Structure formats: structure tokens, C-alpha cells
Amino acid sequence: MRPSFVKRLACAVSIQDYLRIRCEIMRSRFVFLLVALFFGIVVARAAEPPKLVVTIIVDQMRYDYLERSPEKFTNEGFRLLTERGAFMTFARYNYFPTVTAPGHASYSSGSPPSVHGIIGNDWFDKKTGKDLNACTDSNTNVVAIGTTNKSSASPHNFNGATIADQMRLAFNSKVISVSIKDRGAIMPGGKKPKGAFWMDGKMGRFITTSYYMTNLPSWVSEFNDKQIPQSYMGKKWERLFDEKEYLFTDAAKGEGKMHGETNSVFPHTINTSTNGFETVLPSPFGDEILAQFAIAAIDGEELGQGPQTDMLCVSFSAMDGVGHPFGPYSHEVQDEMFRLDRQLEKLFQHLDEKVGLGNIFVVLTADHGVMPTVEFAQSMGLDAKRWDGGKFMTNLQTHLEKQFGAGSYFRKMTIPLGDIFLNHDTLREKQLTPALIAPVIREFALTNAPIQTVFTRDQLLEGRAPGWIGQCYINGYNAERGADLMLVGKPFAIGGTGSSGTGHGSVFAYDTRVPVLFFGKAFKPGRYSDEFYITDIAATLCAALHIEEPPGSIGKPCLRILADQ
Numbered sequence: 001m002r003p004s005f006v007k008r009l010a011c012a013v014s015i016q017d018y019l020r021i022r023c024e025i026m027r028s029r030f031v032f033l034l035v036a037l038f039f040g041i042v043v044a045r046a047a048e049p050p051k052l053v054v055t056i057i058v059d060q061m062r063y064d065y066l067e068r069s070p071e072k073f074t075n076e077g078f079r080l081l082t083e084r085g086a087f088m089t090f091a092r093y094n095y096f097p098t099v100t101a102p103g104h105a106s107y108s109s110g111s112p113p114s115v116h117g118i119i120g121n122d123w124f125d126k127k128t129g130k131d132l133n134a135c136t137d138s139n140t141n142v143v144a145i146g147t148t149n150k151s152s153a154s155p156h157n158f159n160g161a162t163i164a165d166q167m168r169l170a171f172n173s174k175v176i177s178v179s180i181k182d183r184g185a186i187m188p189g190g191k192k193p194k195g196a197f198w199m200d201g202k203m204g205r206f207i208t209t210s211y212y213m214t215n216l217p218s219w220v221s222e223f224n225d226k227q228i229p230q231s232y233m234g235k236k237w238e239r240l241f242d243e244k245e246y247l248f249t250d251a252a253k254g255e256g257k258m259h260g261e262t263n264s265v266f267p268h269t270i271n272t273s274t275n276g277f278e279t280v281l282p283s284p285f286g287d288e289i290l291a292q293f294a295i296a297a298i299d300g301e302e303l304g305q306g307p308q309t310d311m312l313c314v315s316f317s318a319m320d321g322v323g324h325p326f327g328p329y330s331h332e333v334q335d336e337m338f339r340l341d342r343q344l345e346k347l348f349q350h351l352d353e354k355v356g357l358g359n360i361f362v363v364l365t366a367d368h369g370v371m372p373t374v375e376f377a378q379s380m381g382l383d384a385k386r387w388d389g390g391k392f393m394t395n396l397q398t399h400l401e402k403q404f405g406a407g408s409y410f411r412k413m414t415i416p417l418g419d420i421f422l423n424h425d426t427l428r429e430k431q432l433t434p435a436l437i438a439p440v441i442r443e444f445a446l447t448n449a450p451i452q453t454v455f456t457r458d459q460l461l462e463g464r465a466p467g468w469i470g471q472c473y474i475n476g477y478n479a480e481r482g483a484d485l486m487l488v489g490k491p492f493a494i495g496g497t498g499s500s501g502t503g504h505g506s507v508f509a510y511d512t513r514v515p516v517l518f519f520g521k522a523f524k525p526g527r528y529s530d531e532f533y534i535t536d537i538a539a540t541l542c543a544a545l546h547i548e549e550p551p552g553s554i555g556k557p558c559l560r561i562l563a564d565q
Ligand SMILES: [Zn+2]
Pocket: 060, 320, 324, 504
């Protein structure tokens, strides 16, 4: 071991030796200063906000889709994030129901449906007695812009604020949110983005509403004028790779069909429909249209090119359209992943040219997963089942009449989310209470449907629903909008009477496990199997940006992935 400078100076036998050692000390101090300066700059740079934050959500993309054939992704698509970003490999949804509107509202606000109030894509409105779409704005002054349809959409039903709103407060950010679906653009964009745009499939045009603006910006009109959706009509969808390169079989049990087709195997064709260009959207071409539109937004709004930190929210919807008929083990879903990867590559290349990848943060996740098709699951020996919720409710009504006499016991006879709304007028007439009737309904459900438990409104409001499943239902239950009873299905049980295709919504892994990826100088690249929930995204991103998280956020930042913690 080399003796210390102090010892060597003390032992210096000549003035030359002394001067030489002093010189070494100066040099080493200079090197130390340089190193410190370097790290100082690195820390300062990490604290500097990026020019642009890009959030990407892929509708219905399960975690395992990124792990199945990673070698088939390009270097600059998904692998830019999985290999050069922080990959949360054990990220989960922590509430019921795992569907699109709540998924978008939760990842962007850090709050569950109990707080943000988006309890489904649609729900039964107790005040009006009618179903309400998550994006419907009851303010009659809100009108559609850029379409002849009369939709009046806005984030009106969403309680709180999103990351986009927090960025506007902290940085005066310009926020643009785009998707094929209205809910995919509206929820992440927050309360007052510069613009939120989605596709009117019938017209094949991107639209918005007067909640956001009075006229479409010229870059949106110019994009619409190119008639890109129209150019996909009649187009063939073939596999990107040879058939042998795909896992599983193309003609698996339970696969449905695309519009106008007679079988469920490749190649597919985008057939014409009476609904304009709706048939293009649930195919990989829907993502191609959106990627081009996102690129037009970057250029048209000069995102990340001003003095402030901007935000672009992109929600790709095509996977959901492909996954519902074909299921997670189909060739179609695999091919959709490979093709989406190429669209991400285009988007990232454009961002690199315009803003520089070193100046952006990217967060990518999904709004929910999906169950295997019932028939495919059954062919694998799993206890999968379709059951008819409407028929169940009719039988339940008869059962209650036998026990408590004639009367209409329910406000509606459909239960898409297992949500039962009791008719309180009937209960009052008969001097019954929800507490009296609930055990009767629960026992009937346990013996007559693939139901594993039933939670009551009181249980959920008072936090008395047990276990992980109970916690998910508590997180998903909104006091103002929630039902009287929630039926909890068994794994692999799905509502509906069809004979093909699949769905999502449950608290089981196939619906809740999604990938979460963070990319940018604030994040340490690597694979992290830490416990991580969808509501942790907002807290983690806001910690990386050194800004306050949205008001309803219940999440925690994952400190292990942050470069400056
Ligand atoms: Zn879906």
C-alpha cells in the first residue's frame, strides 16, 4: 500500500523530494476537484426538468407481452424502454374494475376510483336512473368540434387533477393528449390541456369539444384532410414475420372474427362497414394512424421546443380492439405487439430529432390486461366459464319475490361489473333494509353463479372487505356513485353469452399485471421486481420532476429507480 501524502512529506529527505510530493498533492486535489465538479454537474443536470414528458398507455397490453419475444422488437421501440429505462416487472392494478376509463384516470392521477370517481367506462347514474358514459359532460354548452356527431365529452366526471395539471401548475406546461378513444385522450390530459383529440371513427377524423377550444387547430384540420383512415380500407393485414416465428396456434379455440370475415386466421382484411372507418381502428392500422397524429402534434404544437417543460399523452387503442376477439395467446395479439413496436420506434426517432432523447422523460404502461378466451382456457384444463348476468338477475328477482312478496327489487337488471343497485322505494314499502336483504342475495349468488363473494356498500365504505380482493374493491368503490352490492366473480369467469372472444375488468393477475417503464436521465436503467402499483406512477414521475403529486394520489415513489435519490 502507498503511504499517505502526510507521511511521505514528513519523510522527504531533500527539497526536491518535498517539492515533487507537494506537486503530487496539488495534482490529486485538482483531479478530486474535477471529479466533484463532474458529479456536481450530473446531479444538477438530473434535477433540471426535461423539455418534454411523454406518457404512453397501451390499451389492454399485459406485462407478459413484453417478455414473450423481445428479440423481435426493434432497438428503438419497446427495447429503448426495457433495456435503457427502468422496467417495473411486478406492477399491478390495485382496484376493481380494470377497464379503460378508470385505468387512464388512475395512472395519470395516482388515485383509485374511490377518489377520482371514474368507476367504469359507463355506470348507472343513481340520480337520473340512466347509464352515464365516463366522458359525458352534462353541460349542454359543451359541443363537439370537428364532427357532425353531437357528443359532449370532457373530464367533467373526473374528481381531482392529473400529472398534466400538476405540470401546468409547476412549469406552465403545454399539454396535448391524443388517442383513438375519447376516454384515452380525455382522462390523462387533465382538466385544462391545450388540447385533447380523439377519433370519430364514423367520419375518420380527429375531433375535440368546446370544453377545450372553439376551433380545431390548423395542424389537426390538415391531418384530417389527408384522409389517412380512408387509405386503409380494403387493406390486408399480414403477419410481420413468418408463421413459424409465432407462439401457439393461429386458429386457437375461442377466437372471434374481424368485421366481415368468415374465419379467424391470417391474412385479415379491413372490410368496409356502414360505420365509416370503425373497422380500421381495432387493427394495427389504428396505431399507425395515432402514431402519425402524435408526430403531427409534436410538430404542430412545437412540443418540448419552448422554454417550459411540455407534456404529450398518447394512448394507443388498437391492442384492445385486437385482444377482445382474438385473446392474449393469438397470433394477432403477438403481431399487433410487433407492429406497435415499429410505431413507437417512429415516434421515438421523431422525438429524438425534434427534442433529443436526452431531453425527454417517457412513461409507458397499460390501462388493464385481459383474460384468455374461455374456450382457450378450457382447452388448457382451466375452469373458465361464461355466465349470463341478465338471466341471473331475473332468477334473483323471482327468488326475492318468493321470500318477500311481489315487487321490483332492482333499479336495473343488467350487472356488467357485478354491480347491483337495489330499488330502495320497494325496500321501504316492505320495511326491508339493504342489511336484511344482502345476505339473501349473497347466498343466492354463491350457489347460482361463478361468484366467490359479495361485498355490500357498508362493508366497502367502512373498509371491512377482507384480503387483497377486498382492498381492491374498497379502492374501486366510490361513495357517491357506487352500487348497493358488488358481486365478485371467480377466476376465469366472465359475463356474457357469446361463444368467442374475451374481456377484462377483474382483480385477477391476467387483468391487473401490466408493465410500467420509465425512461430518461432521472431514472436508473434496470429491471425492478419491487412491489409497484398503478397509483405509484404519478408519485414516482412527480418525484423525478421535483414537483408536487396530484391531490388524490395515494401512491409512493419508487426511490430505487430515481437517479438523484
Ligand atoms: Zn377492452
